[in-house]
Amino acid sequence: MSSSEWEAVIGLEVHAHLKTRTKMFCRCELEYGAAENTRTCPVCLAHPGALPVPNGKAIEHTLKLGLALGCEISKHAIFARKNYFYPDLPKGYQISQYEAPLCGKGALQIPGGPRIGITRAHLEEDAAKTVHAGGATGRSVGADYSLVDFNRGGTPLLEIVSEPDLRSADDADRYLRLLRQTIVELGIGDAEMEKGTLRADVNVSVRKQGEEGFRPRWELKNMNSFTYIRRGIEAAVREQVAAYERGETLEQSTYDYDPDTNRLAVHRSKEEADDYRYFPEPDLVPVDPPRELLDSIELPELPAERIARLAEHTDLDAAWELVFSGNDWKAQALAEHGVEWKAAAAIAMNRGDFRPENAAALAEIVRANVTREALDDAFAAAASGSIDSATYLAQTAVSDESELEPVIDAILAANPGQVETYRGGKEGVLGFFVGAVMRETQGKADPKVVNRLLLEKLRG
Numbered sequence: 100m101s102s103s104e105w106e107a108v109i110g111l112e113v114h115a116h117l118k119t120r121t122k123m124f125c126r127c128e129l130e131y132g133a134a135e136n137t138r139t140c141p142v143c144l145a146h147p148g149a150l151p152v153p154n155g156k157a158i159e160h161t162l163k164l165g166l167a168l169g170c171e172i173s174k175h176a177i178f179a180r181k182n183y184f185y186p187d188l189p190k191g192y193q194i195s196q197y198e199a200p201l202c203g204k205g206a207l208q209i210p211g212g213p214r215i216g217i218t219r220a221h222l223e224e225d226a227a228k229t230v231h232a233g234g235a236t237g238r239s240v241g242a243d244y245s246l247v248d249f250n251r252g253g254t255p256l257l258e259i260v261s262e263p264d265l266r267s268a269d270d271a272d273r274y275l276r277l278l279r280q281t282i283v284e285l286g287i288g289d290a291e292m293e294k295g296t297l298r299a300d301v302n303v304s305v306r307k308q309g310e311e312g313f314r315p316r317w318e319l320k321n322m323n324s325f326t327y328i329r330r331g332i333e334a335a336v337r338e339q340v341a342a343y344e345r346g347e348t349l350e351q352s353t354y355d356y357d358p359d360t361n362r363l364a365v366h367r368s369k370e371e372a373d374d375y376r377y378f379p380e381p382d383l384v385p386v387d388p389p390r391e392l393l394d395s396i397e398l399p400e401l402p403a404e405r406i407a408r409l410a411e412h413t414d415l416d417a418a419w420e421l422v423f424s425g426n427d428w429k430a431q432a433l434a435e436h437g438v439e440w441k442a443a444a445a446i447a448m449n450r451g452d453f454r455p456e457n458a459a460a461l462a463e464i465v466r467a468n469v470t471r472e473a474l475d476d477a478f479a480a481a482a483s484g485s486i487d488s489a490t491y492l493a494q495t496a497v498s499d500e501s502e503l504e505p506v507i508d509a510i511l512a513a514n515p516g517q518v519e520t521y522r523g524g525k526e527g528v529l530g531f532f533v534g535a536v537m538r539e540t541q542g543k544a545d546p547k548v549v550n551r552l553l554l555e556k557l558r559g
């Protein structure tokens with residue numbers, strides 16, 4: 100049997116912190132990096148009798164993403180208690196959404212790739228942060244003691260669950276990057292993996308090509324690096340295929356990816372969803388998003404749409420790169436002013452910054468085919484202020500023969516001896532004349548044109 104008979108089946112549960120001033124159910128202000136346990140109150144510390152009040156901005160942000168992903172928006176979303184015991188959860192339950200999430204089925208089309216179904220996007224609160232110290236630092240097992248920072252507890256958290264529509268680590272990577280870019284551009288979250296404001300649980304199983312249904316999946320929990328997610332998926336696929344090919348059967352379980360060994364280690368066996376004993380949160384009324392609120396949400400052109408549109412002019416990889424680097428508007432602006440698309444894309448990726456109001460002047464300079472150095476100068480000028488293309492082009496008179504000819508004539512007239520030497524057969528003297536012309540024009544002449552004109556006159 101060969102491993103090419105197998106295909107991966109991957110689904111992602113992405114968690115993104117929402118950008119709000121205060122927490123999900125209390126008025127504690129959110130501040131990344133604030134001193135430990137200084138952003139707490141009776142609500143997020145679960146003091147008896149404290150009641151939650153939902154954050155309207157978080158609901159609006161969730162709806163915004165739901166609309167961007169074409170999700171069915173609930174008319175009657177219900178908060179639910181997800182019960183479990185852990186030191187990072189003082190209430191003994193997390194307020195989440197279970198049977199009736201704010202956003203139901205939708206999809207994210209990967210440009211040049213598959214359309215990934217969205218199962219749901221729901222709103223919940225994040226748990227507090229535990230810090231394991233001493234012993235095997237960073238791991239709960241083997242630590243000497245653990246500390247809890249409740250600042251993070253109660254942060255609005257958006258969970259976006261995909262269908263198991265992803266078929267490779269590459270697809271998963273592109274889906275996640277696209278989703279992240281969408282969250283950032285909608286202005287609803289920072290989605291920075293290194294800060295923990297974007298995390299993902301990854302579900303991976305494999306099956307034979309053409310096989311119906313799914314085999315037991317492995318869940319990789321709390322992944323917070325694009326690289327590790329990719330490697331974790333690859334490791335899971337590798338290990339599952341090897342196990343099946345040895346004739347083993349596999350169970351649904353939870354794994355941690357160990358970047359040091361590039362292998363998976365059993366985390367704990369997966370609880371059944373029933374273990375959480377979900378029930379509707381009695382302290383909160385259902386959320387009925389008003390029509391006016393939904394109508395008032397305006398979506399910008401989304402990254403997936405922009406990539407697809409740019410890919411009609413330039414190649415797909417360049418389109419992805421332009422959008423993800425935030426440089427697509429530069430290529431667009433230059434192209435709108437007559438620069439050929441491929442050149443516009445290359446310039447947008449490789450040149451320094453410039454301001455939108457300078458695009459027309461820059462496009463004119465690009466179209467004039469000035470030297471590389473002159474172009475660099477022009478872009479530097481456009482980044483630091485305004486730029487006047489007429490003056491700029493006048494200063495960088497490069498390949499204009501009518502400007503170069505008088506200079507060359509003057510130099511030839513001033514050096515009759517060297518002209519005789521050249522005509523006598525010592526063609527190396529050409530370099531002397533080229534150098535003289537470049538000095539005279541302060542390096543702005545196009546050497547190719549200078550060479551050609553010199554040869555014409557010396558031979559003529």
Ligand SMILES: [Zn+2]
Nearest residue numbers: 125127140143
């Ligand atoms: Zn609080």
